[in-house]
Amino acid sequence: MSLTAPPKDWYIKKIARDEKGWIIFSLIICLFMFFWMILWHVYGKQNPSSITYTTTTAEFTQLHQAFSDKYKIGEDNNLPVVMPPAESDVFLLGQMWSWSPVLVLKKDEWYTFHLSSKDVVHGFSVQPINMNFMVLPTYDYTIKFKPTETGEYKIVCNEFCGIGHHMMIGKIVVVNDESELGQYGITKTN
Amino acid sequence: MFRTCDITGFKVCLASQKLIRINAVFAVVSLLIAVLGAILLVFTRWQEVHLLSSPWYYRILTLHGLNALIFWIVFFEIAGLYFGSTVVLNTRFCSPLLGWVSFILMAGGFIMVDVMVLQGKADVLMTSYVPLKAHPLYYLGIILFAVGALLGVGLFFGNLVKAKREGNVGESLPLFTFGLMAAAIIAVMTLLSGAVVYVPTFLWSLGLIESVDSAWYRLIWWGLGHSSQQINVAAMIAIWYLTASLTVGGNSVNEKVSRIAFLLYVLFICIASAHHLLVDPAVSSTWKVWNTSYAMYLAVLASMIHAFAVPATIESAQRRKGYTNGLFEWFARAPWGNPAFSSVFLAIIGFGFIGGITGVIYGMEQTNIIVHNTMAIVGHFKGTVVLGTTLTFMGITYYIIPLIFRKKIVAFKLAKIQPWLFFFGIAILSVSMIALGMFGVPRRHWDITFSGAIFSHDFNPVIGIFWVLMVLGGVVAFLGALIWLLIVVISVFFGPAVNGPEDFQLSIAEPAPQADHGHKFIAPGTLVASLIFMAALLIFFFLNWKWLSAIWEIQ
16 A cells, blocks of 8 residues: 555565566667667767857957858848858857758768857758757857758747847758859859 | 544545635636647648737747646646645644645746736747746746745645644555655755756846856756656656555555556656757757656666556456456456546656657667657657646546545546546647657748748648647547536536535545465466567657668768
């Protein structure tokens, strides 16, 4: 009875065969799941980065501006369209309520993303592949991405950031080469 | 001052009974606010109706979260802690005066927070991540509530000391109170985290501190936000064991195992606040893997132990009463007419198969990438907190009304249906949300057609069906919750009094016979069910890792 003191022999009572078997089986599954996460770091291809830099909103905005100016190829809805070379650093800035700039990336190339916010906490959610990371002010989250499919992707903000939260949406285009830009409504102007 | 209960034989301290009653009443009021908010939110997320405006959507979402996850549950748990430490131990309340101080602080905080939110001065959602800023009185309200709750938890320990001194407990606490004690220890850690995070945030809102670091805030806040759900787990499982005793006369098949499992919760469960930081900057993979897995899944192991032990307790008792045919006669012949039993059994199924499986897999470091902040997370915790904790609390209330409020349950026939309505409603809602999250639909989002934005995104059109199912489940669950609320309020305030055992509509089962039931396994049916559960977990595990491997490469 769970409302009264346990029977005298409660501590020495033998554990039944099925209960003992279940506990051992559960423990094996638990350890399997734990080591699976570690092994995925060795053999898996999707692992969150452990690299973060502290920054200030002013410093990061400057880095983002310099990056946008350097690799700008055109404009889309008043946002710069930026096509950085493979292997380069990409500074993506979230703020109420936009992601800047619009990015053009090449398929199967690595890019080092730097994610930060100019104001409050935002959520970096790339659709439709459904890949999600957090973006915090004063922290530069440094993650390497390799796009594996061409196409148009949207960055939805999925952390509440004020009344215009639902309007915060950005764009990433992944291409094989520059000739495909027209398909995504991007004209190269410089 | 005591009365002796003519149904259970317990000595009931009258001062304690008053405190249990008032905290339970406030729990029900909080749930009512949460449920009214929930139905508005369901019809706003469903874009065909899109009921509320953007500011009111986030306002009601803030209100719903706080009332459902914090106020309803903590008020109920304080009532439960007082019950488990006084009535069950035939002990008087150590300090009724402080009990009232605790209640006034909690009630004051609760009212302050809800008023601020409804006035539109705290549109920051329940998590209130800095640097989003609310009115100082909002933060003060939460601090008052947390301090009141902490005092209440302290009084629980005070009652245990009193019971021990007065010789009302021997060497070991009853299992139910032991489980509550695990919940109370977790509550102390949780509420202290709340103080650590909200006091500086309050000072910042007053302009006395320049800034609060957003990563630090998230780390400590989840020490409150996630761990408070772990209090629920421990309290809920304590009630599962209690219900097994009350309804079928079962006692844990092995008390040592059950108690060790509670101990594992105390030791490891709080570090799982890392679940919320798996795709955050500022914390490393080593930190994430160790903490998110509760130190190699030792708290998950505890849940697996209870997942077997509680149904096994029921099965073993039923078998000893003679229901020994096949694997599941004990199950078919269980007291399904007792709404407390059906609530708890449905809660076990929902908590395990929906909340538990998704929780373990979404809480793994890498798989979190494909679900973080999507509707799948909301679906997960509807499975744990609503199907598990809330349904359990609803169920045990059917005993509290006659035993503590001394009132008959009105519309008892409706009470028998209510757990099923609520279970199926939330189960459909929850599974639909999980499906929506799999397609990338964000949580906490007013408009996924992105009206007014420079770009748009069309989610896979198949989500239309899941929105409809979500609304359907939401409406059914709303009815289930409303029936429960009406039964409780009408019974407590206007119901006929219970004047003796003849007015008691439920029953308290005699302890099952001690003799062995003759099967070589203590609970073969439960073992088979547990293995089916593990198979479901492994299937969902591999599906999610398969989906993860399809996205971009990430380093």
